[in-house]
Amino acid sequence: MRSLEEYEKKRDFDATPEPRAELVEAGGDRLSFVVQKHDASRLHYDFRLEWGGVLLSWAVTKGPSTDPSQKRLAVRTEDHPVAYGAFEGTIPEDEYGGGTVMLWDTGWWEPLHDPEEGLKEGKLHLRLHGARMKGGWALVRMRAKAGEKRENWLLIKERDEFADSGADALTRKHRTSVTTGRAMREIAKGKAPAPTRHGKARPRFRKVQLATLKDAPPEGENWQHEAKFDGYRCVIALGKGGVRLYSRSGKDWSDRFGALCEPAAGIACDSALIDGEVIAGDGGGDFSTLQTALKSGDALTCYAFDCMALDGEDLTGKPLSERRKALEKLFRGLPPRGPIRLCPIIEGEGAATLAAMCDAGGEGIISKRLDAPYRGGRSKSWIKSKCVRRAEFVIAGWSPSTKRGRPFASLILGSYERGELVYRGRIGTGFDAEDFDTLQSALAPLARKSPPFGSDLPSEADGANWVTPKLVVEAEYTEFTSEGRIRHGVFKGLREDKEAKDVSAKAEAETDSESDEELEVGGVRISSAGRVVYPEAGLTKGGVAEHYARVGERMLTHAANRPLSLLRCPDGISGDCFFQKHAGKGFPDAVKTMPIEEKDGEVQDYMHVSTREGLIGAAQMGTIEFHIWGAVRDRIERPDRMVFDLDPDEGLDFRQVKAAAQQVREGLTACGLQSVPMVTGGKGVHVIVPLRRISDWNTVKYFARTFAQILADRDPDAFTATMSKSKRKGRVFIDWLRNERGATAIAPYSLRARPGAAVAVPVSWEELDDLARPDGFHPEDMNARLSLPCPLLTPEARGIGKSVVEGLEDWSKG
Numbered sequence: 069m070r071s072l073e074e075y076e077k078k079r080d081f082d083a084t085p086e087p088r089a090e091l092v093e094a095g096g097d098r099l100s101f102v103v104q105k106h107d108a109s110r111l112h113y114d115f116r117l118e119w120g121g122v123l124l125s126w127a128v129t130k131g132p133s134t135d136p137s138q139k140r141l142a143v144r145t146e147d148h149p150v151a152y153g154a155f156e157g158t159i160p161e162d163e164y165g166g167g168t169v170m171l172w173d174t175g176w177w178e179p180l181h182d183p184e185e186g187l188k189e190g191k192l193h194l195r196l197h198g199a200r201m202k203g204g205w206a207l208v209r210m211r212a213k214a215g216e217k218r219e220n221w222l223l224i225k226e227r228d229e230f231a232d233s234g235a236d237a238l239t240r241k242h243r244t245s246v247t248t249g250r251a252m253r254e255i256a257k258g259k260a261p262a263p264t265r266h267g268k269a270r271p272r273f274r275k276v277q278l279a280t281l282k283d284a285p286p287e288g289e290n291w292q293h294e295a296k297f298d299g300y301r302c303v304i305a306l307g308k309g310g311v312r313l314y315s316r317s318g319k320d321w322s323d324r325f326g327a328l329c330e331p332a333a334g335i336a337c338d339s340a341l342i343d344g345e346v347i348a349g350d351g352g353g354d355f356s357t358l359q360t361a362l363k364s365g366d367a368l369t370c371y372a373f374d375c376m377a378l379d380g381e382d383l384t385g386k387p388l389s390e391r392r393k394a395l396e397k398l399f400r401g402l403p404p405r406g407p408i409r410l411c412p413i414i415e416g417e418g419a420a421t422l423a424a425m426c427d428a429g430g431e432g433i434i435s436k437r438l439d440a441p442y443r444g445g446r447s448k449s450w451i452k453s454k455c456v457r458r459a460e461f462v463i464a465g466w467s468p469s470t471k472r473g474r475p476f477a478s479l480i481l482g483s484y485e486r487g488e489l490v491y492r493g494r495i496g497t498g499f500d501a502e503d504f505d506t507l508q509s510a511l512a513p514l515a516r517k518s519p520p521f522g523s524d525l526p527s528e529a530d531g532a533n534w535v536t537p538k539l540v541v542e543a544e545y546t547e548f549t550s551e552g553r554i555r556h557g558v559f560k561g562l563r564e565d566k567e568a569k570d571v572s573a574k575a576e577a578e579t580d581s582e583s584d585e586e587l588e589v590g591g592v593r594i595s596s597a598g599r600v601v602y603p604e605a606g607l608t609k610g611g612v613a614e615h616y617a618r619v620g621e622r623m624l625t626h627a628a629n630r631p632l633s634l635l636r637c638p639d640g641i642s643g644d645c646f647f648q649k650h651a652g653k654g655f656p657d658a659v660k661t662m663p664i665e666e667k668d669g670e671v672q673d674y675m676h677v678s679t680r681e682g683l684i685g686a687a688q689m690g691t692i693e694f695h696i697w698g699a700v701r702d703r704i705e706r707p708d709r710m711v712f713d714l715d716p717d718e719g720l721d722f723r724q725v726k727a728a729a730q731q732v733r734e735g736l737t738a739c740g741l742q743s744v745p746m747v748t749g750g751k752g753v754h755v756i757v758p759l760r761r762i763s764d765w766n767t768v769k770y771f772a773r774t775f776a777q778i779l780a781d782r783d784p785d786a787f788t789a790t791m792s793k794s795k796r797k798g799r800v801f802i803d804w805l806r807n808e809r810g811a812t813a814i815a816p817y818s819l820r821a822r823p824g825a826a827v828a829v830p831v832s833w834e835e836l837d838d839l840a841r842p843d844g845f846h847p848e849d850m851n852a853r854l855s856l857p858c859p860l861l862t863p864e865a866r867g868i869g870k871s872v873v874e875g876l877e878d879w880s881k882g
Contacts, residue, residue, distance in 0.1 A: 074146040078164045086159060087151035091121040098176040098404040101196060102153040103132065107252055113239070113338075115223060116140060117194070118405065119183050122147040128223055131239040132201055134232035136225045142207060144219035151367070154331070154406055156245060168256045171247045171334075174403040190221075199246050199336070199401035200238065203230030246401075247334030270307025271377045273318045274384075275444030276343060279452035281575040284603075284642030285418030285435045286451050292388070293414045294373055296432040296452060298355045299347035300565050302330050302370055304408075315565040315721045327368045331407040337398060343374035343442075344411070352431050354440075355542055359561045359805040372399065373411035373434075376442055384442040390688035391442065416577035418453075420643060423651035423821065426455035426645045455646060457638075458544045459559065459576045461492055462568045464520050465534040466511065473643040475508045477540065479559070480532055483573040486761040488522040492531070492573055493551065495543050498559035499643055506562070510537050526551075540566045546654070547638060548577045556654075582681040590617040592684040594658065596656030601640040601692070605825040607847065609640075615819060622854055623694075625818040625861070627683075631664060631674040631697040631704075633812045638690035641821045645692070651675045656685035662701050666810070676701060693820040695812035698768070699761075706761035707768045708865070711813045712776065713803035714753045717796045723842050728786060728800040729753045733833060735779055738882075739875035742863035747842040748814055749826035751766060752800075756830070756860060760867035765809040771868050771876065772804035778880045816860060819847070829853060830860040 072089035081088050102123070113131040125592040126142035133140055156171045174424040175198030179186070186192040191211030196202055204226030209219065209500055225231055232238070242751040244251050250259060285293065301316035302325060311332045313325040322329060325346055335342075346368050349355025353369075361368055375395040376384050383391050392413075399410040414421050414433065422433050432454035440449035460672040461481035478496035482489040499507070514535040519525060540563040545554035587597035587610040597610030609827050616623070623787035636644040649850035650673055661673040686694070698707040712732055716725045729745050732755045735741045759768070772788070779802060780789040788799045806813045814820070814828045826843035827850065845853065866872065 070122045070124075070147050072122060072147055078146065078162060083714065084159050084163045085157050086155055087679040090151060091150050092150045095378035097643060099179070100150070100153055100403045100405040101175055101177040101198065101201075102171065102403060103173040103198075103201065103632055105131075105170040105172040105252065105415060106165070106167060107167050107169075107256075108159075114145070115170060115500065116148060116153065117177055118153070121150070122129065123150055123152055124187075124222055125812050126207070126223065127166040127827075131236070132205075132223055132225070132239045133235055134225050135232050135235050136227045136229065138235050139222040139224050142221040142223040144221060149746055150405055153403055155827075156248065158258075158625060168252050170245050170250070170252055170255055172242065173198045173246050174406065175201070175401050176404045190539070193226075196831075197401070200242050203228045224328060230417055245334070249334070266307045266337060266339055267547055268307050268338060268380045270305050270309050270312065271341040273303055273312075274341065275318075275826050276301060276303060276316055277442055277444060277450060278446045279434050279450035280446055280448050280455070281452045283453070283639050284421050285433060285453040287418060290437055290438050291418060291451075292392070293416070293418060293433045293435050294411050295352050295371075295414065295425065295430060296434050296454065297345040297347050297371060298353040299345045299358050301374075302328075302344050302346045304328075304335075304340070304342040304344065304370070304372070306335060306337060306342075307330065314767075317565060317567060317570075318564070321565075324362055325368060325370075328370050328407055332370075335398065335402070338379070339380040340375065340379070340398065341377040342372050342395070342398075343376060344370045344372040344408075346370045351429065355561045357370055365712065368407065369747065370408045371411040372408060374442060379829055381578055387439045387441065388436055389438045405525070419823070422453050422455070422577075423641075423645060427647065429646075430455055430459075432456065441609075453643075456544060457546065457576070457627075458542060459571060459573050460540050460542055460556075460563050460566060460571045461536060461554075462489065463507075463511065463539040463570050464489060464491075464537050464699060465529070465532040467494070467496075467529075469533050475682070476533075479507070479656040480529055481541070481543070481554070481557070482521060482537060483571050483676065484569055485572055485574050489520050490552065490573075491521050491523070491539055491575075493549075493554040493556035493557060494528065495541075495554075495559050497557075498544075498654060502770055503559065503561075507539075510562075526553075538568050540568055540571055542565075548573075552577045572746060587613070589613040590620070590680055590684045592658075592681055596686050599640065602823065602825040603640065603642055604823040604844070607825045609687070609690075612692065613684050615850065616683040616687050616849050617680060618847070619827075619854065620683050623683065623815065624678070624680065624859060625858065626817075627694060627696050627815040629676055629701045630679045630699065631662065631701070631812075632676055633695040634675065634686055634689075634691045635693035635821055636690040637692045637821055641692065641823070645821055647695075655689055656681075658685045659689075660819075661728040664704065681793060689787045694818045696815045697810070697812055698807060699765075703761050705764055705809075707763070707765060707807070708759050708761050710757040710759055710768055710772055711806040712757075712772065713748075713798075713806050714755065715801040715803055716752055717798055717800070719798060720800065722839075724786075725753055725800060726750075726836055726839070729755055730833070731779065731783065731835065732784070732802065735775065735879055738879040739775070740872050741866055742802045744830055744859050744863055745826060745836045746816060746830040746835070746860075747839060747845065748821065748830045749820035749843050749845065751842055753836070753842060754813060754828075758860070758863055758865035760865045762867035762869065765807075767868055769804075769807045769809075772807040772874070775876060776802040776804040778876075816858075823855050832862075834857045835859075 096391050100118040102116045106114050113128045115126045115128050125145045125148050128142045159166045171814045178195040181192040192207040206224045208222045300423045303314040305312040311329045313322045315321045323385040349357035375391050435447040435451040464482045465480040466476040467478045472766045481492045516534050518532050542560040544558045546556040559729040587594045599609045633647050633649045663671050665671050698709045739816050741757050743755050743757045776789040780787040788795045816830050818828050827845045829845040
């Protein structure tokens with residue numbers, strides 16, 4: 069990441085409307101670029117490229133030229149925040165850079181080589197995909213004169229189909245904002261965006277298509293997958309008369325989504341009706357953050373995912389594949405990181421896509437049939453698969469609180485099923501002071517004497533104060549009970565976009581209505597033991613617990629007393645799965661905690677187990693996979709194992725992975741280290757090195773990184789030591805990052821949350837040669853496996869001392 073210190077020092081953010089200094093993480097596959105016409109002390113064009121979490125910036129004094137013979141002076145200025153790419157307005161005269169700023173061009177750029185090397189060497193070659201600047205361009209740094217402090221570059225157009233002989237033709241042709249259509253003087257006067265951009269009649273709102281909830285995404289190639297966002301549905305209507313932004317139910321929310329009106333007005337078309345989702349916060353959004361943003365007027369982002377009408381043509385009868393092409397064409401030239409963005413398509417098979425989304429902490433995915441038309445209402449051509457258990461409920465009442473300053477103890481919830489309000493339990497956590505004030509004010513005028521439910525209520529509702537069921541809330545929960553009530557509900561916010569009569573929790577409750585069969589395994593009670601966890605293999609929750617009872621003693625020789633990350637799949641591997649490293653409510657006593665200081669200095673309690681009951685107890689909580697640290701709790705800062713995870717590109721077969729593992733073994737042997745392979749139950753192999761506990765994390769990490777890089781340098785056709793997907797083509801990624809403090813690797817004898825119920829198993833080097841695949845061991849193979857010695861116990865542990873480092877140096881030269 070680069071620094072924004074200079075940008076921040078030069079500005080008073082109480083006086084200037086420019087965005088504050090904020091670094092961002094990389095997002096999506098495309099890097100944004102923007103050109104801003106800036107009438108400061110001297111008119112110029114600011115050329116900005118997104119890189120390293122900021123906008124690299126140059127002031128182009130005469131503006132860009134499409135004439136390759138023109139070498140335009142571009143003075144390097146301070147890095148700007150990525151949010152600056154959406155700024156258009158006037159900076160006060162007495163502030164730094166005072167004057168009018170116009171968004172003259174926006175889009176995305178492709179570096180044609182490593183940008184870091186280009187910045188260092190003074191040569192940047194790139195391809196632009198903007199509304200006005202297109203094709204190949206170059207930035208070349210000039211040699212500095214004696215005493216010259218500023219960094220001068222030249223911006224030059226390359227000769228291609230977008231080149232032109234007119235020196236200033238580009239800037240003369242385009243004199244208005246690419247997003248709002250305003251001239252510089254109109255921006256300076258604060259004139260509203262020109263409404264004449266869209267020449268056809270604005271389409272009317274139409275009923276939106278809704279997804280059907282399933283516990284797993286659909287299989288097959290005729291589906292596309294998108295991220296599930298945590299926000300408000302938004303329909304954008306463009307045409308004569310200006311922009312209108314509608315809620316899911318058709319309410320005009322142009323005022324509430326006001327921050328998006330101006331960017332929407334800049335979409336180049338005669339008319340359009342666009343379907344999308346408005347979010348606030350990082351990643352897929354955060355509903356609580358969105359509530360705050362709507363109240364305070366903070367920045368919003370809209371992800372567009374469908375196009376119902378374009379330039380007067382109704383597209384709803386066309387297949388999704390054609391509607392998507394229309395949407396992509398419509399968004400061509402818009403900044404990929406702007407306020408209104410194209411929703412990315414996630415490549416891959418449905419189950420794997422959902423698992424990856426859950427691993428990344430996402431909400432879930434929406435799977436859509438490519439050949440299906442757009443139809444208003446609930447449809448099975450759109451399937452929703454969740455990572456997080458969350459649903460909407462209607463407030464039916466509240467229980468009094470005895471605590472000072474808390475107006476209620478919990479909210480009583482219901483949902484409408486076939487026209488009748490059904491009791492769904494309570495939520496008593498997740499509220500802050502502002503939530504209490506908002507809810508108290510909203511509930512007061514809805515008070516009533518009798519409960520609004522149509523059936524008898526449990527005793528937990530005794531003494532409640534009842535309200536007319538009109539308010540809708542979103543709540544997170546751990547599961548539905550067999551009675552159809554939520555457990556451990558957490559308040560996430562009010563849903564003002566949904567009518568109470570439309571709120572049903574039937575689909576969510578049914579995904580939890582698995583078998584209630586109980587089973588005792590190793591002295592631990594397993595609830596819903598008949599619930600199928602692996603549909604393809606037919607393995608149940610009880611079967612998972614029995615696996616960990618069977619391998620427990622062997623597994624604990626490698627996993628006991630280490631900090632854990634558990635992959636939990638309460639609904640099975642085709643449902644919602646998530647990682648957890650801190651114990652929550654409901655975990656059995658055999659799953660213990662230990663305090664660990666994290667990088668930011670805060671101390672957090674991590675889970676660990678030391679008994680077979682701990683492993684089985686974790687399985688009772690829906691755990692499928694156990695991931696372990698490389699150190700034991702009694703000496704947490706001294707690793708006792710090093711792991712190289714060999715992760716092959718999709719096109720490689722297992723023979724190439726085995727050959728790569730043997731090369732890793734040979735290199736480690738040359739350094740004086742013994743190693744053991746473990747087939748992971750996935751697609752790769754772990755090469756595990758037992759260590760004496762004499763080195764700290766930094767030493768082990770540095771050795772692993774250096775070893776991996778040397779191997780990649782020695783055989784670049786076979787290996788890469790960088791995580792980049794583009795550099796992994798046809799190669800094996802030798803992942804050394806498992807050796808950082810806090811990183812984890814799959815535990816030996818752990819199940820994998822993949823179809824087939826494979827198990828991660830250590831093997832001998834000779835045995836590896838004979839294996840046909842890395843996922844060939846299953847629970848039914850464990851009795852035979854446990855009758856043999858564990859290969860991981862045979863090698864001698866050595867420390868990363870002087871002789872090993874010298875061995876690494878000698879090996880690197882060979």
